[in-house]
Amino acid sequence: MTRKNRRQPVFFENLEVIDAGAKGVCVAKAPDGKIVLIPNVVPGDVVDVQTTKKKKAFYEARAINIKEYSKYRTEPVCEHFGYCGGCKWQNMQYEQQLFYKQNEVYNHLKRIGKIDLPDFEPILGSEKTYFYRNKMEFAFSASRWLTPEEIQSGAEIERENALGFHIPRMWDKILDIKKCWLQQDPSNAIRNSIRAFANEHQMPFFNPKDHTGWLRTLMIRTASTGEIMVLLQFFHEDAENREKLLSYLMQTFPEITSLQYVINEKLNDTIYDQEVICYHGRDYILEEMEGLQFSINAKSFYQTNSEQAYQLYSITRDFAGLTGNEIVYDLYTGTGTIAQFVSKKAGKVIGVEAVPEAIADAKINAERNQITNCDFFVGDMKNVFNDEFIQTHGQPDVIITDPPRDGMHKDVVAQILKIAPKRVVYVSCNSATQARDLALMDEKYRVVRVRPVDMFPQTHHVENVVLLELR
Numbered sequence: 431m432t433r434k435n436r437r438q439p440v441f442f443e444n445l446e447v448i449d450a451g452a453k454g455v456c457v458a459k460a461p462d463g464k465i466v467l468i469p470n471v472v473p474g475d476v477v478d479v480q481t482t483k484k485k486k487a488f489y490e491a492r493a494i495n496i497k498e499y500s501k502y503r504t505e506p507v508c509e510h511f512g513y514c515g516g517c518k519w520q521n522m523q524y525e526q527q528l529f530y531k532q533n534e535v536y537n538h539l540k541r542i543g544k545i546d547l548p549d550f551e552p553i554l555g556s557e558k559t560y561f562y563r564n565k566m567e568f569a570f571s572a573s574r575w576l577t578p579e580e581i582q583s584g585a586e587i588e589r590e591n592a593l594g595f596h597i598p599r600m601w602d603k604i605l606d607i608k609k610c611w612l613q614q615d616p617s618n619a620i621r622n623s624i625r626a627f628a629n630e631h632q633m634p635f636f637n638p639k640d641h642t643g644w645l646r647t648l649m650i651r652t653a654s655t656g657e658i659m660v661l662l663q664f665f666h667e668d669a670e671n672r673e674k675l676l677s678y679l680m681q682t683f684p685e686i687t688s689l690q691y692v693i694n695e696k697l698n699d700t701i702y703d704q705e706v707i708c709y710h711g712r713d714y715i716l717e718e719m720e721g722l723q724f725s726i727n728a729k730s731f732y733q734t735n736s737e738q739a740y741q742l743y744s745i746t747r748d749f750a751g752l753t754g755n756e757i758v759y760d761l762y763t764g765t766g767t768i769a770q771f772v773s774k775k776a777g778k779v780i781g782v783e784a785v786p787e788a789i790a791d792a793k794i795n796a797e798r799n800q801i802t803n804c805d806f807f808v809g810d811m812k813n814v815f816n817d818e819f820i821q822t823h824g825q826p827d828v829i830i831t832d833p834p835r836d837g838m839h840k841d842v843v844a845q846i847l848k849i850a851p852k853r854v855v856y857v858s859c860n861s862a863t864q865a866r867d868l869a870l871m872d873e874k875y876r877v878v879r880v881r882p883v884d885m886f887p888q889t890h891h892v893e894n895v896v897l898l899e900l901r
Contacts, residue, residue: 440481440489442466444497447475450530454518454890466491470512472522473530474500502526507560508611513577515598516612517888528553528884531892535861535882539896543865545872551881554741559887561614562735564652564717568593568621569699570645571604572637591635593625593648602638611888617650620660620683624648627678633671644668647699651726654736657715659688661728663701667693676709687711690728702729719743722770722799729787731764735885742857742883742893743771746830749855749879749897752776756827759851761815761842766792766806768830768857773804780823781806782814812841826851837863843870850874854898861894868896876901 445458445466450473458466458477465488471477476498483490506512506520519527532553539547556562574592594607606625609618628635628645636643644665651659660679664672672691679689689710692701706713706728714725717732719740726732733739746768750758752775760769763781765788773779781804783789792806805823807814811833820826829851831838837860846854847870854875858864861882868877875898883893 440484441478441494442481442491443478445477445479447471447473447477447500449473450519450522450534450890452534452890460489464488468493469518470521471496472500472503473526474502509609510605510607513597514595514605514607516595516610519890520888524555524559524887527887528555531884531890532882534890535880535892535894538861538865539868539877539880541865542862543869543872545868545877547877548879551879553882553884553892554738554745556735556738556884556887558735558737560611562737562887563612564654564732564736565734566610566613566617566650568607568648568650569596569604570635570643570647571602572635572643573604574606575600575603591625591629593621593635613650614652616658616683616685617652620650620679620686621648623682624662624675624679627675631671631674633675636665641665641697644671646694649728651715651728653715653717653726655716655718656685657687658683658685659690659715659726659728660686661690661692661701661706663692663694663699665693666695680710687715688713692728719767719771722795724765724767724770724795725791725798726765727787727791730791731785731788732767733885738883738885739767742885742895743768745881745883745895746855746857747772747775749853749881749895750775750828750830751853752828757824759815759823759826759829761811761829761831761838762833763792763806764788764832766795766804768832769804769806770796770799770801772830773801776828777803778824779804780826782811783808784810812839815842815845820849825849828853828855830855830857832857833863835860835863837867840870843867847871847874850900852900856896856898858894858896859891861892864894864896868898871898874901875899 447456447458449457451457455467455469456471460466467490477493478495479491481489481491502523504523571592592604592606594605597603634643636646647663649661690708692704714727717724755777758776758779760781763783766781769779769781786808789806789808796804878899879897881895885893
């Protein structure tokens with residue numbers, strides 16, 4: 431078979447969608463027994479599909495006709511659904527979303543971890559299923575991405591200038607977003623006003639292919655306190671246009687607590703190595719949780735669903751079983767949110783984090799909250815978390831670990847096994863790497879409790895909290 435023939439699409443009829451898989455796609459089986467991965471469908475649908483990729487063990491495909499609609503379907507509320515990659519499960523009833531999230535966590539822990547598991551506690555759903563995110567990032571583009579319907583219409587369509595999201599797998603294609611259902615107002619109003627003002631005053635949008643233009647990205651952060659941060663990223667300095675745009679935002683949205691900007695002449699959009707300049711107000715906003723206040727700056731990590739973050743941390747504290755006397759280590763502490771949240775029920779809390787700015791924030795927040803039993807330290811976890819560190823700060827009774835998606839470094843796991851605290855509470859945003867780490871710890875620890883937490887309705891993402899106790 432020639433390469434050209436191998437790339438020809440294959441059509442399958444009447445495939446029943448049987449499961450929801452990784453990365454938000456759903457699963458069917460082809461007549462030849464191979465798995466078929468299909469986006470924008472729901473388990474229970476019966477569909478005709480056209481393959482877009484053929485691999486040795488599976489196909490990737492798109493539904494070209496839905497023969498029967500699943501009883502678990504619901505009508506998406508967003509006009510951008512199907513093209514924007516942000517809310518892939520918006521066409522699935524929320525109760526079913528929770529079912530498949532819990533199922534994914536169970537399968538990862540059972541199949542990858544291959545360990546004995548207790549009965550799972552029911553996944554904790556989110557009271558808000560829309561407008562729950564406290565941070566959104568949008569990109570400008572000098573060339574708006576056109577939908578297939580727009581292209582097929584044959585009409586002459588204006589395609590200049592977009593402010594929205596990257597099309598999945600297309601780093602240079604931006605879908606212009608009119609209304610996003612993930613962040614509460616005035617997020618949509620701010621974004622749409624910036625686009626309209628920039629167009630009216632002929633401010634050049636960035637072109638990521640040839641690196642021309644001026645407006646690059648927009649970040650909006652909101653807090654449960656009502657405070658708002660807006661940060662604009664420019665490709666180069668243009669003092670006249672910058673002053674015009676930022677002054678307009680101040681006048682139009684006086685509720686903005688923190689208005690900031692970055693001049694970024696690099697080829698990538700990351701701001702973490704850039705100077706953030708405060709144009710108006712404070713250089714941070716305040717989040718509040720159970721009477722504690724946390725300052726969030728432009729570069730801070732904070733759970734993106736504030737209300738569910740409180741639920742997640744409450745479960746974490748409950749799993750830790752603190753009596754008021756324990757030494758607690760909070761590994762990958764970030765800005766120290768969990769550490770401070772559990773501190774009133776602990777004797778001493780030690781937080782460790784690799785990002786210096788995050789530890790600086792943690793110390794500021796602890797001082798603001800008048801917490802005196804938390805100490806924070808900077809360093810790469812696998813290097814800092816050593817015998818000397820433990821001798822200095824004390825043998826932990828409880829370890830709380832909330833690592834990034836890649837999970838814990840094997841040296842960190844080895845050190846936990848060596849010092850053998852009574853309990854380990856493992857918070858994870860990736861149950862696959864969590865399962866790998868739990869398998870490594872199985873020689874000394876048994877899994878006692880498991881509870882998934884839905885932080886991200888309408889998506890496939892899920893957090894999971896596991897309690898381990900010494901055997």
